[in-house]
Amino acid sequence: MATILTTYQLSLHFGGVTAVNNVSLKFEENELRSIIGPNGAGKTTLFNVITGRIHASSGQVFYKGQDITNRAPHEIVRSGISRIFQKSSIFLGSTVFENVRIARQAKAGGSLRILSSKESLKNVNKGTWGILEQLGLTDQAEIPASTLSHGDQRLLEIGIALAGDPKLLLLDEPTSGMSPRETERTTKLIRRLAKEIAIALVEHDMEVVMSISDRISVMYQGSIIAEGTPREIQQNEMVKEAYLGKEE
Amino acid sequence: MNSIGSHRANGWFKENASRYGMLLLLLAILTLVPFVITNRFYLRLATEILIYGLLAMSLDVLLGYTGLLSFMHAAYMGIGAYTVGLFLTYIDPSCSLWLVIVLGIGLTAAIALPIGWLQVRTGGFAFALLTIAFGMMYYTVAWKARNITGGDDGLIGIPRPEIAIGNWVLGSTGDPTTAYLFTLSVVTVCFLLTWRIIHSPFGAVLESIRENEERASFIGIHVRRYKLLGWMLACSLAGVSGVLFTFLKGSVSPTMMDPLAGGAVLMMMLLGGLGTLWGPYIGAGVFIFAQDFISTMTEHWMIFLGLVVILLVLFMPKGIAGLKDHIYPSKTKRIG
Numbered sequence: 137m138a139t140i141l142t143t144y145q146l147s148l149h150f151g152g153v154t155a156v157n158n159v160s161l162k163f164e165e166n167e168l169r170s171i172i173g174p175n176g177a178g179k180t181t182l183f184n185v186i187t188g189r190i191h192a193s194s195g196q197v198f199y200k201g202q203d204i205t206n207r208a209p210h211e212i213v214r215s216g217i218s219r220i221f222q223k224s225s226i227f228l229g230s231t232v233f234e235n236v237r238i239a240r241q242a243k244a245g246g247s248l249r250i251l252s253s254k255e256s257l258k259n260v261n262k263g264t265w266g267i268l269e270q271l272g273l274t275d276q277a278e279i280p281a282s283t284l285s286h287g288d289q290r291l292l293e294i295g296i297a298l299a300g301d302p303k304l305l306l307l308d309e310p311t312s313g314m315s316p317r318e319t320e321r322t323t324k325l326i327r328r329l330a331k332e333i334a335i336a337l338v339e340h341d342m343e344v345v346m347s348i349s350d351r352i353s354v355m356y357q358g359s360i361i362a363e364g365t366p367r368e369i370q371q372n373e374m375v376k377e378a379y380l381g382k383e384e
Numbered sequence: 385m386n387s388i389g390s391h392r393a394n395g396w397f398k399e400n401a402s403r404y405g406m407l408l409l410l411l412a413i414l415t416l417v418p419f420v421i422t423n424r425f426y427l428r429l430a431t432e433i434l435i436y437g438l439l440a441m442s443l444d445v446l447l448g449y450t451g452l453l454s455f456m457h458a459a460y461m462g463i464g465a466y467t468v469g470l471f472l473t474y475i476d477p478s479c480s481l482w483l484v485i486v487l488g489i490g491l492t493a494a495i496a497l498p499i500g501w502l503q504v505r506t507g508g509f510a511f512a513l514l515t516i517a518f519g520m521m522y523y524t525v526a527w528k529a530r531n532i533t534g535g536d537d538g539l540i541g542i543p544r545p546e547i548a549i550g551n552w553v554l555g556s557t558g559d560p561t562t563a564y565l566f567t568l569s570v571v572t573v574c575f576l577l578t579w580r581i582i583h584s585p586f587g588a589v590l591e592s593i594r595e596n597e598e599r600a601s602f603i604g605i606h607v608r609r610y611k612l613l614g615w616m617l618a619c620s621l622a623g624v625s626g627v628l629f630t631f632l633k634g635s636v637s638p639t640m641m642d643p644l645a646g647g648a649v650l651m652m653m654l655l656g657g658l659g660t661l662w663g664p665y666i667g668a669g670v671f672i673f674a675q676d677f678i679s680t681m682t683e684h685w686m687i688f689l690g691l692v693v694i695l696l697v698l699f700m701p702k703g704i705a706g707l708k709d710h711i712y713p714s715k716t717k718r719i720g
Contacts, residue, residue: 187602208601208606209601209602210601210602210604210605210606210607213601213602213603213604214604218602218603219602221602225596225598225599225602226596226599227591227592227595227596227599228595228596229595230591230592230595234588237588238588238589238591238592238600238603239603239604241585241588241589242589242603242604242605243603243604246585247585247586247588247589247605247610248585248586249584249585249586250580250581250584250585250586250587251580251581251584252584252585253583253584254583254584254585254587254588257585260585296599296603299603300603300604
């Protein structure tokens, strides 16, 4: 397997606080990598630095060997890294279809066309229906995204991210606030996606993490303290300490 | 899938056929206006409504579709108007109408470009504040550069160019009926063009920025670039309205770009309905008509207008265009 994304001694300091501390990680192609850790460990912040939402204080991010550190988010997305946010970020006032369609258009091109209708981008429409089918949202295509259930909004955001044909997908707590049934559906989707693309997953549901991850990295106070297969992580003493506190 | 597809196509045709029918009917009625309203004063008022409707629509492109607020959008109308006024007064009084139009739009766009470039580098609130800052600068220049702009008297007696295609002279912009019909034609072209642009793939990008700027950039959209393009579209259209204004009035004065004028355009747009393109024309009509009507009774007409706007914002946040939703409550948009 080839490495798709590498972070090299990546750090982020806010004033006196070190949110990301010297993180060096390798994400492999077609790998489902989970990043776990207690609240405030810096998992989301790490995603923010990788995707250009926050500038790194030091260190580098390489995507397919290319330095993408501190590039603008839209450039990073175009190179093949999509993400969903911890708090759903979708186009609430647009229809479900338009949510995915515009993301598809941003990927496929045609955004500078001003004299044709947006419906005329046939390939974009086709791709959009394909993604909606994959998500099981075709029946809701024409309703406003704001009227979707919370779980479906999370799902739609994954669809928006997928519309960019990512090679690496960053999922920040995709199942948060979902019902058990929705969680199961989303887990299945993630597992299916992981066969095609690399996925980095931040997730608090340990059952989900342990069942679908190829490898797990554990973050604690901004640093990576352990890395391994789900089994190795479950048996790691340092991880237990980080989560449960040191036994005196 | 196929049957769904053809059903959609059919629906699209039906919906658009009735839409084009309505538009043609409306145009026919508007064309007949000067032959029904023979009072010159009211005809000029109708022309003014069209011009301010265009200006309010251009602000709708900015706020209703791109999600950017400009408090001084009338300033860009002023730039277009002054450009034409100054050119016809000082440089070439018998210049071709079409060249003057191009100059008016061109200079408005040329000034809007660096300002917009700067403004889109800030967030939403700072953007709005900067529009006030730059708007006040334009206003001050128009007001204080007395030797050139005529100061607070403005430019008066600006030559009225003839409307001619080649050697075929249609009439003078000084004639109310001709001015009205000419304005109607230009405004119609601008409306159709804007409608087309807003419903294009480019327009969809603008709407995505309005809906969620961060998400837009995280699907790979260069948000600043598209904000700037939206701004340029809005300012160029405002420039067109300024050109038409000078043709109609034969004079320009700094008051057309003062903060009150900027607020008036915002009110027209909110009154008519945000994000509809046609609503602002209704808003401009109601605003200008009300202004004219109330000001015949009291010079404190702004108080009453303010009251009307407060009531509208409270009870009709979608403006007059929002009434449509009450008439056709559950009409969903077709896509595909």
